[in-house]
Amino acid sequence: MGNLSGKVALVTGASRGIGRGIAERLARDGALVAVHYGSNEAAAKECVAAIAGAGGRALTVGAELGVPGDVDTLVGGLEAGLRAHGEAALDILVHNAGLNLMGRPIEVLTPEEFDEMVAVNVKAPFFLTQRLLPRLHDGGRIINISSVSTRIASAHGIGYPLTKGALEVFGHTLAKYLGPRNITVNSVVVGFTRTDMTADVLADPANLERNLALTALGRIGEIPDIADAVAFLASDDARWITGTKIDVTGGVNL
Template identity: 85%
Template sequence: MTKLSGKVALVTGSSRGIGRGIAERLARDGALVAVHYGSNGTAAEETAAAIAEAGGRAFTVGAELGVPGDVDTLMTGLETGLRAHGESTLDILVHNAGLNFMGRPIEVLTPEEFDQMVAVNVKAPFFLTQRLLPRLRDGGRIVNISSVSTRLASDHGIGYPLTKGALDVFSHTLAKHLGPRGITVNSVVVGFTRTDMTAQVLSDPATLERNVSRTALGRIGQVRDVADAVAFLASDDARWITGTKVDVTGGVNL
């Protein structure tokens, strides 16, 4: 009997990177995981296959976020997958999918780029949560993946931190609203983490050294560092934790 046996989880943006790590960890703990992807269906299938090979259960859900009808499309795929596994409700919702136009300071960030980030990073989590609340079991878990850029002045632009700051406010406000149902809502703050998406940036020795030097624990984060923290918040061990931000950065800029 594992910690999440009998639970059902949806992890957005889980075909690769941190999202994949979270999906694999939740499945390893016993949850049936809906692996959501925006465009890379092949990567999502590979994630689901890896989960199955490790003895877990998963299915894929495709829906591009930040476009008209995104929540409807995701819900249709989710409901189909749940029915195929004899399920109709959800226990764990992880908002991991995000969009960041890096290197776009206020002088050059366009309205279209800003609107895209708001649509993916704020609007989609808000309205997906709204649609899923009737399906989310009492005592469930919502985890929002945030960023260390909400407490540091980012070197890579202002738009992304603004959207993640909004997600943090969404977290603690929703935590109070859903408290009577025993549903916890928390943010996980992610710092410098090694993924396929950050590989190019971290391949520069100067950038790598600078980021390591800013981290108290003296290394770049690994996907499992974040996934393990999410798994804790999704478990009953974290039943008395809600409305807070868990800093999973190794102590960046302490």
């Protein structure tokens, strides 16, 4: 992997799960990482402490996404945090935060629930990117965390994959627009991954067996599987990759 020393990264939704794994991996590669959280400040501080304990650098940025003024709050906190570390610009932007309302098929999904997912999964990344583009160094990286549900029809609901599909199109189109600045934009497609949010589902032997049977590599994904792929896209090794999505699912439903 390329060395990220001297780079500055923002990872949204980084207080736990995949986001935390990404933050820790980027910090391990040398980046100063802004660990964004929506409501769990304690978890974000724990992530920052873990990074510092491993010899890395990180700071917390709190802002609830999907509400009025979310981008203003996040950017204001980010700017203050970066100033405290003698930094003003950004090199890596990882849109990881997301909202998935499970078990909401089209017959029962309400306009309020739909708007909430769009606000967090599409609107927030769009306008956060808009605000941060002037601060993003030429040659920078934008990485969207997407879902295998954009490739496989989900029985759990239509709203979430719809928003993640929009995020992928956003990345594809933005890659063309930002090409002249040598900024790459890519999406990482995540499948069945072991996190605190999936623990209950995977604790059911029937669910576990079903997911294993659908995965070519025969196991459930782990957080480092995703974080390592993001670190690759953030590195100079991925300098010639843009406008695409990388399927990091172990071969789900091939």
